[in-house]
Amino acid sequence: xxxxxxxxxxxxxxxxxxxxxxxxxxxxxxxxxxxxxxxxxxxxxxxxxxxxxxxxxxxxxxxxxxxxxxxxxxxxxxxxxxxxxxxxxxxxxxxxxxxxxxxxxxxxxxxxxxxxxxxxxxxxxxxxxxxxxxxxxxxxxxxxxxxxxxxxxxxxxxxxxxxxxxxxxxxxxxxxxxxxxxxxxxxxxxxxxxxxxxxxxxxxxxxxxxxxxxxxxxxxxxxxxxxxxxxxxxxxxxxxxxxxxxxxxxxxxxxxxxxxxxxxxxxxxxxxxxxxxxxxxxxxxxxxxxxxxxxxxxxxxx
Amino acid sequence: xxxxxxxxxxxxxxxxxxxxxxxxxxxxxxxxxxxxxxxxxxxxxxxxxxxxxxxxxxxxxxxxxxxxxxxxxxxxxxxxxxxxxxxxxxxxxxxxxxxxxxxxxxxxxxxxxxxxxxxxxxxxxxxxxxxxxxxxxxxxxxxxxxxxxxxxxxxxxxxxxxxxxxxxxxxxxxxxxxxxxxxxxxxxxxxxxxxxxxx
Numbered sequence: 001x002x003x004x005x006x007x008x009x010x011x012x013x014x015x016x017x018x019x020x021x022x023x024x025x026x027x028x029x030x031x032x033x034x035x036x037x038x039x040x041x042x043x044x045x046x047x048x049x050x051x052x053x054x055x056x057x058x059x060x061x062x063x064x065x066x067x068x069x070x071x072x073x074x075x076x077x078x079x080x081x082x083x084x085x086x087x088x089x090x091x092x093x094x095x096x097x098x099x100x101x102x103x104x105x106x107x108x109x110x111x112x113x114x115x116x117x118x119x120x121x122x123x124x125x126x127x128x129x130x131x132x133x134x135x136x137x138x139x140x141x142x143x144x145x146x147x148x149x150x151x152x153x154x155x156x157x158x159x160x161x162x163x164x165x166x167x168x169x170x171x172x173x174x175x176x177x178x179x180x181x182x183x184x185x186x187x188x189x190x191x192x193x194x195x196x197x198x199x200x201x202x203x204x205x206x207x208x209x210x211x212x213x214x215x216x217x218x219x220x221x222x223x224x225x226x227x228x229x230x231x232x233x234x235x236x237x238x239x240x241x242x243x244x245x246x247x248x249x250x251x252x253x254x255x256x257x258x259x260x261x262x263x264x265x266x267x268x269x270x271x272x273x274x275x276x277x278x279x280x281x282x283x284x285x286x287x288x289x290x291x292x293x294x295x296x297x298x299x300x301x302x
Numbered sequence: 303x304x305x306x307x308x309x310x311x312x313x314x315x316x317x318x319x320x321x322x323x324x325x326x327x328x329x330x331x332x333x334x335x336x337x338x339x340x341x342x343x344x345x346x347x348x349x350x351x352x353x354x355x356x357x358x359x360x361x362x363x364x365x366x367x368x369x370x371x372x373x374x375x376x377x378x379x380x381x382x383x384x385x386x387x388x389x390x391x392x393x394x395x396x397x398x399x400x401x402x403x404x405x406x407x408x409x410x411x412x413x414x415x416x417x418x419x420x421x422x423x424x425x426x427x428x429x430x431x432x433x434x435x436x437x438x439x440x441x442x443x444x445x446x447x448x449x450x451x452x453x454x455x456x457x458x459x460x461x462x463x464x465x466x467x468x469x470x471x472x473x474x475x476x477x478x479x480x481x482x483x484x485x486x487x488x489x490x491x492x493x494x495x496x497x498x499x500x501x
Binding site: 098099111170174177178181185186187188189190191192193194195196197198201202217218219220221222223224226229231233234235242244246247248254260261262264266269271274 | 305306308309310312313314383384385386387390391418419421433434435436437444445452454455456457458459460465466467468469470471473474475476495496
């Protein structure tokens with residue numbers, strides 16, 4: 001039993017190395033990924049891509065040696081050395097470049113986290129097991145001897161490695177979370193109130209606001225609802241004295257043209273200005289880049 | 303609320319039309335800024351004298367003492383006309399020592415900033431929704447975990463740049479969001495004011 005499990009480890013390690021090595025060599029994004037890893041800090045900016053590719057070649061060579069006959073003790077030893085080296089690299093990346101990508105399984109950027117360490121640890125343990133208990137047993141003879149145990153343990157280990165791979169999260173974890181959210185509705189109950197933000201957006205899109213915004217001095221100070229209106233109060237200056245600008249904005253419908261304004265001097269109790277529609281713009285006051293002449297015939301499209 | 307009654311009747315009451323229409327000329331930005339000397343020369347690269355950011359280290363009466371992130375000390379005077387944002391427009395008694403703030407106003411001769419607007423604990427995050435829990439989003443903000451709480455009745459969502467709605471249920475795990483919210487000081491938690499998402 002133990003012998004069977006130990007003997008199948010080269011296949012697992014070989015499979016994982018095949019995956020990561022081929023992504024490092026053949027992925028379209030390999031060069032970009034190489035620059036996101038901690039390698040530029042380790043070997044220099046210019047050599048990072050080369051080192052990344054060389055690592056990919058090394059991984060493929062070890063993978064091929066592990067999977068193909070003959071079984072030699074040197075192969076799991078090389079796997080163990082690679083895993084140990086990778087653990088060391090992860091520790092370096094965690095300390096020296098905590099924002100870098102792990103660079104483990106190519107393509108998807110993923111941070112150096114507990115799961116990256118756990119996966120490298122699993123590979124190291126697998127290599128050590130193969131080296132200790134079945135250094136020269138071929139996985140295919142072991143598979144022929146006990147096919148059920150072999151397949152079950154290999155599948156379980158492959159799932160474990162996949163579970164520790166944040167690069168694969170979008171394949172299983174994210175869909176699971178979305179399904180869970182669709183079934184449980186964790187953010188339900190927001191109600192049907194019109195948010196303040198919605199009213200402010202409507203205000204900002206109104207002509208009255210665009211003509212008077214320059215007089216405002218503060219952000220939104222106070223607000224309240226009354227009937228179909230929502231009132232928004234700002235501090236303003238008018239004719240060189242402090243005043244209060246109060247806008248009435250339709251609350252339950254989108255009608256920026258209905259926005260009204262009063263500018264009030266509260267100390268004296270005087271209303272200084274009221275507007276219920278944007279003032280007419282005098283044509284001569286328009287900037288010169290505003291198109292005033294009719295569009296030439298040849299420009300018209302319809 | 304007498305004040306609200308006064309303001310309501312001013313904006314809705316009576317004759318629609320323009321009182322003081324002749325004064326409209328003074329609304330153009332050039333006139334407003336010229337009148338206030340807002341165009342007073344600031345040398346390129348100098349800090350904006352009318353802006354302060356930092357953490358509140360003390361509050362006395364209506365003055366806030368603030369330490370900026372560059373270590374400089376500021377005092378900020380809050381007046382009746384100052385707008386105060388802390389998740390939503392609020393009042394001065396909600397402002398606490400330890401809060402972070404952005405303030406804009408006018409620098410007085412004694413160095414105090416007379417505040418026009420205060421934004422307390424406001425944050426603006428571009429993040430990934432890692433997962434959605436009961437009443438909160440777990441955000442991945444450049445590798446940092448941020449818990450963003452939804453407060454029913456206050457938090458709003460803007461989908462595809464349409465006007466904000468209260469319904470948060472269209473947010474999805476794995477998507478990108480932008481969040482304007484109020485930070486809970488010295489934690490990795492915020493309360494969402496508005497979340498912007500594409501659906």
